[in-house]
Amino acid sequence: MIPFFLYFKIGRWWRKGEEIDIVAICENTLIVCEVKWTNKPVGSSVLYNLQRKAGLLQEDVKKNFKKVIYYLFSKSGFAGMKPQDNLVMVNLEDIK
Secondary structure (H helix, E strand, C coil): CCCCCCCCEEEEEEECCEEEEEEEEECCEEEEEEEECCCCCECHHHHHHHHHHHHHHHHHHCCCCCEEEEEEEECCCECCCCCECCEEEEEHHHHC
């Protein structure tokens, strides 16, 4: 099940060739989402890249959020990834 939040702001973020598909701000929580619609399972490198980009986003808005939650959406599931408190992994079957 996907947690529910009331978002104050929601949209996309980009900066010089970098982008985050979905960004939402809920008080002092930053939610960042990466969507992969490929036939290959998503690996940990996608999460690491999203974490790096979330750091760049925080630099841009000049705010360090108390909590950052990462969402990964994948058509083909996940490979080599372990659950974490601040990570939500959503595959195609979860949203059908």
